[in-house]
Amino acid sequence: xxxxxxxxxxxxxxxxxxxxxxxxxxGDGKWDTxxxxxxDSRLGTALSPWTPDNKAWFLAPSNGLPSIVTxxxxxxxxxxxxxxxxxxxxIVTNGGQMLAGSTNSVIGYLASxxxxxxxxxxxxxxxxEVGTSSATQALTIGSGAGAxxxxxxxxxxxIPSAAVVSNVSVVIVGSAxxxxxxxxIVTNGGxxxxxxxxxxxxxxxxxxxRVTGGGATWDFGGGCVYVGSGGANNGLIVDGQGAWGxxxxxxxxxxxFVGSGASDGSYxIVTNGGQFFSYLGGGLTLGNGANGCSxxxxxxxxx
Numbered sequence: 346x347x348x349x350x351x352x353x354x355x356x357x358x359x360x361x362x363x364x365x366x367x368x369x370x371x372g373d374g375k376w377d378t379x380x381x382x383x384x385d386s387r388l389g390t391a392l393s394p395w396t397p398d399n400k401a402w403f404l405a406p407s408n409g410l411p412s413i414v415t416x417x418x419x420x421x422x423x424x425x426x427x428x429x430x431x432x433x434x435x436i437v438t439n440g441g442q443m444l445a446g447s448t449n450s451v452i453g454y455l456a457s458x459x460x461x462x463x464x465x466x467x468x469x470x471x472x473x474e475v476g477t478s479s480a481t482q483a484l485t486i487g488s489g490a491g492a493x494x495x496x497x498x499x500x501x502x503x504i505p506s507a508a509v510v511s512n513v514s515v516v517i518v519g520s521a522x523x524x525x526x527x528x529x530i531v532t533n534g535g536x537x538x539x540x541x542x543x544x545x546x547x548x549x550x551x552x553x554x555r556v557t558g559g560g561a562t563w564d565f566g567g568g569c570v571y572v573g574s575g576g577a578n579n580g581l582i583v584d585g586q587g588a589w590g591x592x593x594x595x596x597x598x599x600x601x602f603v604g605s606g607a608s609d610g611s612y613x614i615v616t617n618g619g620q621f622f623s624y625l626g627g628g629l630t631l632g633n634g635a636n637g638c639s640x641x642x643x644x645x646x647x648x
Contacts, residue, residue, distance in 0.1 A: 356423035356447055357363070358400045359383040361433075363390050371406025371432070376416040378593035390416040397421045400448065405430030407457070409609060416429040418609030421597040423447040425461070425473075427495075428454040435461045440469030446476045446512065446643060449483040453495030453527065460496045463535070465499040465507025473510045476604065481514035481540055489554065501534030505560040508535040517539035517567070519552030519576065528551045531592075541568040542599070547577030553579065556594055556619070558586035559640070561580045567598040568625060573611030573635060580611065585618025603631050604638030 362384040363372030367640075369389040374382045381392040387404065395401075400423040402429050404411060411432040419442035428451065437443060453459045476482030501507040509612045516539050519527040529545075531537050532555070533546045546552045556563050573579040581603075585591030593632040601623060603609035615621045632638045 349374070354401050356387070356398050357396070358402055358615045359385060359395065360387055360389065360402045360404060361390060361412070362389045366388065368407035369404050370408060371410065371412040373413045376414050377418045378420060380516070395420070398423055400426065402425045403427040403433045406432065407539060416443065420445065421445045423452045426454065427452050427459045428456055431456045431459055433459050436461045436474060437471050438491055439466065442472040444472070444474045446474055446482045450475055450541050451485045451488050452487065452497055453487045453492045453566050455489040455492055457491065457493045457495065460471055460498070462498045462500065462509060463508045464500045465502045465504055465535070467504060470506065474512045475510065475628035476512040476514065480511060481512050483515045483517070483522050484513050485517045486529055487518065487549070490523030492523060492524040493526050496530070498530045499535035500532050500559070503533045503557055503559050505534035506536050508521045509538070511538040513537070513539040515539065516543040518545045518554055519549030519579065520547045524549040525551045529554040530557070530559045531563055532557045532559065533561065535561050537563045539568065540566050542571065543568060544574045545572045545581055546576035546601050548575040550576040553574070553582065555584065555585040556584045556592045558580070558591050562592060562593045562595065565596045565598065569593040569599040570595040571600040571601070571605055571607060572603045572613055573608030575606045576608055576612040579608065581613050582616045583621050585620070587617050589618040591617070591646045592619040592621055594620070595621070595622040599624055600626070600628050600630055603629065603634055603640055604635030605633045606635060608635040609637050611638045613640045614643065
């Protein structure tokens with residue numbers, strides 16, 4: 346006799362919408378499993394609370410106004426997609442946790458001026474698991490033409506590891522031509538854990554990553570970083586803010602690049618006690634077909 350075993354249900358999509366009128370209205374609100382701030386379709390009519398494991402979509406509100414979404418609970422989130430004209434600030438705080446991602450996430454796909462803030466505090470850890478330990482997922486900040494001024498902040502609030510983004514395969518800050526001025530900030534003891542080959546500027550220009558102060562850390566656990574991969578004037582700044590080891594980039598498994606291909610003006614700055622550790626095999630490539638690239642190690646015990 347043939348026995349069929351059911352597999353896990355595929356994650357459904359829910360769309361942020363705080364108004365039951367036709368269309369997605371956006372709006373300020375709490376992301377929890379009680380408040381009916383989600384629509385099951387892009388039509389934005391029937392609203393319901395969040396269902397754990399689903400994929401969270403934040404799309405352009407019909408009224409064109411920005412929205413602030415606050416998460417202080419803990420539940421599974423398949424993915425986060427702020428997309429196609431969305432104007433959102435998502436704040437994960439007071440121990441809020443988005444867990445066990447199952448697909449890639451993006452902050453600003455064909456969309457500008459979106460922000461995700463993971464902020465910690467005393468006695469609490471705010472966490473975003475972009476994937477799982479066995480199946481990491483990609484995270485892109487600014488993707489597609491016109492995706493500008495998107496931002497991810499991981500802020501420990503001065504307490505090491507009080508704000509964490511983990512289980513990330515690759516991080517791309519600025520992806521595709523026309524995606525510019527996107528930013529990743531790891532600060533005040535925040536932690537970012539990734540495993541793959543990451544890029545600050547992938548065919549995209551004027552993007553920056555800042556790892557600054559309080560023991561802020563970007564831990565690769567493998568892979569490496571390309572500062573500029575086909576885009577101009579992209580940068581990585583590691584600033585200890587006056588404390589040795591106050592900011593650390595570490596655990597790369599392959600050689601990092603500052604500039605690669607048509608990525609003129611790429612730069613790495615290590616300053617004020619910041620630390621940048623290349624991979625164990627040693628070495629770092631500067632330029633690699635790009636012009637005007639630079640590495641600066643500046644004062645205060647930087648190394």
